[in-house]
Structures are given as C-alpha cells and as structure tokens.
Amino acid sequence: MRGELTERREFIRPPQGVLCYRVVTWRVGAVEQEQWERGEAERRRLVERMQDMAVSGRKGERNECEENLNALNLNVIQNLFDFRAPAAHALTRVRGLRESVRSDGAVLGYRFGEGAMCVWLELVDERSPEEHLCAWMAANPEVEWSGQSIISQHSAQEVQAELDLLCKGAEQNEETEIENQGTGAPYSHVTVLAREAVEALQPSEGKVIVDATLGGGGHSELLLEAGANVWGIDRDPVARAAARGRLARYGERLHIVAGNFGNIRQLLGERGVQEVDGVLADIGVSSPQVDTPERGFSFRADGPLDMRMDPMQERTAADIVNGADEGELAEILWQYGEERSARAIARRIVQQRKKSPIRSTMELAKLISTVLPRKGKLHPATRSFQALRIAVNDELGELQRLLEGGYELLCRGGRMAVVTFHSLEDRAVKQFFAQVTTKELDRPEWAEPRPNPAYGAKLITRKPIRPGEQELTANARARSAKLRVIEKI
Ligand SMILES: C[S@@+](CC[C@H](N)C(=O)[O-])C[C@H]1O[C@@H](n2cnc3c(N)ncnc32)[C@H](O)[C@@H]1O
Known part of the structure; x- marks a missing residue:
C-alpha cells in the first residue's frame, strides 16, 4: 500500500467504551461507477437480511451478514488506498482540507489518499458523522466529491487497532514511499561536532x-x-x-x-x-535536504520553490513568494535573512509575480540577482533563500x-x-x-x-x-x- 503516510502525531487514542465511526469518501472517478453500483446492491441486500434476522432472532446468521458487509466495505476502502498514481499526497495538498479535518475536535485520526480520505471520529457533540462529512466537503468546494461515502460504526478498541496498524504501515511505507520518490540517492550527511x-x-x-x-x-x-x-x-x-x-x-x-x-x-x-x-x-x-533539487532548498540546481522539511506541511516557499504581501515579504527577508536590500527584493518579486507566478528556485535566484549585483563569494540570493527557508519551516x-x-x-x-x-x-x-x-x-x-x-x-x-x-x-x-x-x- 502506498500513499497514506499519515503520521502518528495525528492520532488520538479513543477512550475505552465510546462508539466511534469510520467515514470514508472520495473524489469523482476514484471508484468506478459500475463497481460502486454493484457494491451498493450487495450492501442493500445484506442490510435487509440483517434486519430480517434481527427480527427473527437468528444471531449467528446476522453476524455472518455483518462480517460480509464489513468485508465488502473494506474492499472498496482497500482499493481506494492502494494507489495507482504516484501523486500520493495529492488530496492533502488541497488547501484547507487537511486543516478542516484536523481542526475538527471529534477526529481521532485520518488518512488521505490521492482521491480519497478516511477519517475516524468519536462523536463529541450532537453532530452525526454525516454532518461532519458535509462540513469538511463544504469547506473544500474545490474538490469534486463523488457524493458517495461509507460510514461505519466501531468500538474504540477496533478503531485503536486500525490506527495502530496505520501507524505501523506508515512507518514501513516511509521507506517504500521514499524509494518511490525516485531520487535514488543514498542519504549522505556528515555529522557535525x-x-x-x-x-x-x-x-x-x-x-x-x-x-x-x-x-x-x-x-x-x-x-x-x-x-x-x-x-x-x-x-x-x-x-x-x-x-x-x-x-x-x-x-x-x-x-x-x-x-x-x-x-x-x-x-x-x-x-x-x-x-x-x-x-x-x-x-x-x-x-540531503539541500542537495536534492526536488526539495527546492537550493538555487544551485533548479527545483520547485518548496523548502518544506516536512512534505506533509501545507505552506511552501512558493506560497510565500507568490502570496505574501510586499511588506510581509520584506519583513521575512530582513528578519530571517538580515538582508539589507529586503525592500527592493520584495518590490521586484511583487512586480514579477503580477506577470506570472515565480515557481522555481533558479527563477527566484535570477530575479534577486537583477536587484543585487554579485559582490564577493556569496550569491546575492543566499540570504533571501535562508530567510524563506526559516519562514517556511518556522x-x-x-x-x-x-x-x-x-x-x-x-x-x-x-x-x-x-x-x-x-x-x-x-x-x-x-x-x-x-x-x-x-x-x-x-x-x-x-x-x-x-x-x-x-x-x-x-x-x-x-x-x-x-x-x-x-x-x-x-x-x-x-x-x-x-x-x-x-x-x-
Ligand atoms: C542537521 S540535520 C541533523 C543531522 C543529524 N544530527 C545527523 O548526524 O545525521 C537536522 C535535521 O533536523 C530536522 N529538523 C529540523 N527542524 C525540525 C523540527 N522543527 N522538527 C523536527 N525535525 C526538524 C531536519 O529535518 C533534519 O533532518
């Protein structure tokens, strides 16, 4: 399984005895319509049988139906998170989605995929799981939600077991995930002092x-x-x-x-x-952070303006460069880079981004060079890059x-x-x-x-x-x- 690098820090242990819910939803196209409809028909059939059995008191058969229903649901979920595409965290990059889930007080843990999300909830107020789901979707209208979901009830113990499994999986997956990033370079850092x-x-x-x-x-x-x-x-x-x-x-x-x-x-x-x-x-x-161009810390080789030490974090250097107002940019360059030409550089960035967003490290470095001529050994962009890195990673x-x-x-x-x-x-x-x-x-x-x-x-x-x-x-x-x-x- 790839792409669900949810991290342990996001998980909360559910108190024993409380009822929890697992809410899974996905974007348009993440589940094939035909597969979904077949599943829905089977789900309806199983639910009806379970109701009949509850009335007739045949507990054993009812449990069997319940198991089948769970297996059916899990199958859909499994497919959703067994990704095909390499953009493992695409959905988490949807601005605000992760934030709105994370800031929901009822959430115990979550896992995002390319086209899906799975959230474990404990109900702490009178809102139902469906209402929570509606709120996350409404807060993120840019996602084309399929309108389909699987919501199931679980004991705290079951949820804890799933979250523990997810943690273990996340740790193991880190290695696969990293191999799949394609840099292939060994981790090489000389320990200082x-x-x-x-x-x-x-x-x-x-x-x-x-x-x-x-x-x-x-x-x-x-x-x-x-x-x-x-x-x-x-x-x-x-x-x-x-x-x-x-x-x-x-x-x-x-x-x-x-x-x-x-x-x-x-x-x-x-x-x-x-x-x-x-x-x-x-x-x-x-x-390795500085030397991997894809991570966007350095202008020695071209790369995206990223600079995040934690790739799950939302804000990148490009967000600051293209989004902060001129005063804020100048303040960052001055405070964190002690850059004396902070104002002139900020002004130049704002002029440039009006024409088109600044996307790459070299593009930014070249732009800064047009404001500050090179003197001595230090590249004119060095201080600005330090400042942006400090700001991105707080x-x-x-x-x-x-x-x-x-x-x-x-x-x-x-x-x-x-x-x-x-x-x-x-x-x-x-x-x-x-x-x-x-x-x-x-x-x-x-x-x-x-x-x-x-x-x-x-x-x-x-x-x-x-x-x-x-x-x-x-x-x-x-x-x-x-x-x-x-x-x-
Ligand atoms: C200079 S390296 C440490 C090298 C390590 N001492 C060694 O000998 O291999 C700094 C590490 O700290 C991590 N780091 C920096 N800021 C952090 C933060 N706020 N929280 C957690 N890790 C952080 C970076 O991701 C990086 O891997």
Whole structure:
C-alpha cells in the first residue's frame, strides 16, 4: 500500500467504551461507477437480511451478514488506498482540507489518499458523522466529491487497532514511499561536532536521551553505541527512513518519532516519557535536504520553490513568494535573512509575480540577482533563500519551543546540547541558556539584585565549542557550527 503516510502525531487514542465511526469518501472517478453500483446492491441486500434476522432472532446468521458487509466495505476502502498514481499526497495538498479535518475536535485520526480520505471520529457533540462529512466537503468546494461515502460504526478498541496498524504501515511505507520518490540517492550527511555533542551529554547504559534532530542518525548512533536509549525526532520522512535503516541493529533502544521538535514534550508525553537525561539538537537542514533539487532548498540546481522539511506541511516557499504581501515579504527577508536590500527584493518579486507566478528556485535566484549585483563569494540570493527557508519551516519558533519544552523534560543533572549554524539560532540559544543559568537579575532601577525565578541550570560551555581544523578541512558545512551546553541543577 502506498500513499497514506499519515503520521502518528495525528492520532488520538479513543477512550475505552465510546462508539466511534469510520467515514470514508472520495473524489469523482476514484471508484468506478459500475463497481460502486454493484457494491451498493450487495450492501442493500445484506442490510435487509440483517434486519430480517434481527427480527427473527437468528444471531449467528446476522453476524455472518455483518462480517460480509464489513468485508465488502473494506474492499472498496482497500482499493481506494492502494494507489495507482504516484501523486500520493495529492488530496492533502488541497488547501484547507487537511486543516478542516484536523481542526475538527471529534477526529481521532485520518488518512488521505490521492482521491480519497478516511477519517475516524468519536462523536463529541450532537453532530452525526454525516454532518461532519458535509462540513469538511463544504469547506473544500474545490474538490469534486463523488457524493458517495461509507460510514461505519466501531468500538474504540477496533478503531485503536486500525490506527495502530496505520501507524505501523506508515512507518514501513516511509521507506517504500521514499524509494518511490525516485531520487535514488543514498542519504549522505556528515555529522557535525559528533564527538563533542555526544560527550557533552554523557550517555551511558540506561540513560534516556532525545535526539531532537535525528537526521541520518549520526549523533544517535554514537548515543546508542554508548548504551543510551534514544528517542529520535524528525519531521522529514526521508531522514527517518534513513535513520531507521542505519540504526536498525539497536532494536528497541531506538524510538523514531515523526513530528516537530517544538512539540517535544507532547510527542514524548503521548508515549509515556515525562523526564529524560539529555536533549540533543543539531539545528538546521541536512545535506540531503539541500542537495536534492526536488526539495527546492537550493538555487544551485533548479527545483520547485518548496523548502518544506516536512512534505506533509501545507505552506511552501512558493506560497510565500507568490502570496505574501510586499511588506510581509520584506519583513521575512530582513528578519530571517538580515538582508539589507529586503525592500527592493520584495518590490521586484511583487512586480514579477503580477506577470506570472515565480515557481522555481533558479527563477527566484535570477530575479534577486537583477536587484543585487554579485559582490564577493556569496550569491546575492543566499540570504533571501535562508530567510524563506526559516519562514517556511518556522525555524525560530520551533527552536524557541524546543528550548523551553526540552528544558522542562530534563531531569536534575540532565543536559541539553544544541548545535546551531547561524547567528539568529545561536542568539536564541545563548539567550535562553543565559535566562536559566543566571542566578540573580539586576537592573539599574533596583536597589539590589533579585533572585531570577527562571534560574535552574548551569552553563557547561562558557564559550561555544566550535569544530576543530580537522573537522573543518573534512567538512566545509561545519564552518559556522557552534555547540552550547547546559545542565539542570
Ligand atoms: C542537521 S540535520 C541533523 C543531522 C543529524 N544530527 C545527523 O548526524 O545525521 C537536522 C535535521 O533536523 C530536522 N529538523 C529540523 N527542524 C525540525 C523540527 N522543527 N522538527 C523536527 N525535525 C526538524 C531536519 O529535518 C533534519 O533532518
């Protein structure tokens, strides 16, 4: 089965004893009309027999009919999600659809396909499953819905089993899915400050450490080698699949989690982990992200203006470039790229997109070059691309939430080690670490220093640790890396 990479974080465990529903619907043409009509006739026949049997009290036969009906329904669903076309997530790209399903408080989990969606619901108000379905469809009129659906009632246990199965399937499918993306390239990322970051966390047997940026698993491998149990978070399915393959030999000591590290507490809390001995983060993009033109992070080779680390996310760089107003664009380029020509570039983008949308990385890079002549080694578009990437992935917001959430998760004596690659990130880490490691606060208007209510850690690295000559010679991408470490007291 391909194309239903729904991720665990989307699932909620239904409380025991509640009645749940599975709602499946599809676009015009996703189910052949003839097949549907044949199925409908059989469904009607089975339902009528079940009603007769309920009246005559023949329970065994009634159960048999019910099983047949379920099998019939499952067959349609199975076909819907066994895709033919490679555009596995086409439907999820329909703006708003995923959002309207996700923001519906009754939804326990969902799975999207090329031409179909399947949603598990618990009824929390007086709305029926049909009413929920109507609301999602009405909110997304651009989808040509077939008007057909299969709605069935299930116990919480059955739904949980389906969602668990879906999770397992999603993990296995990641690998197939990724193979099918056709890049074929092996995952190649050189781990930066590997020994330094891992040693700072003092891993040993039985310790629980979160690698919030699993990537290809370089840091995690060293942590696992030292005997620790590792929770590896990444929002990129390509990274998760690579790490899963590389680290398979560690079995149950490694748990791979799909999601944003900004939700670190929630992601681990849902899995029963309330406290950890260490949190590691190696912030930023991985080499495979930058080096795969289809992912649209770089202008060295042409690709779609995408830049999403998580391909399930809605907003792409093209959405910002073609959709944000001029002021917002200038603000992004200035705030996240520290681009002094932010206004001129934003103006040029807006002029250009009036003629036709800007779709590719090279197109944008060339456009920026017409505003900024090249000076020195840096391409004029470098800062703008960094800014867009940060905006698309909300990198600074994510980092701030990771620092706060990761710090809360730490046990006494637990350590947090963060590697950053540019000044905006390093500033955020430095400020947060200063906030929790400063014993007393002092202000000119105060008569004397006051205790800092946020105080609770000590600095392990007074100055950031930087890569040595040898590492820099071997890996130019490490040149701006800085590692900072604190310990909770
Ligand atoms: C520099 S790479 C990590 C490399 C890894 N330490 C290794 O040695 O292989 C950063 C990784 O963090 C992931 N990432 C970045 N921001 C994230 C976020 N907010 N939530 C989850 N993962 C994120 C990226 O997808 C990428 O795979």
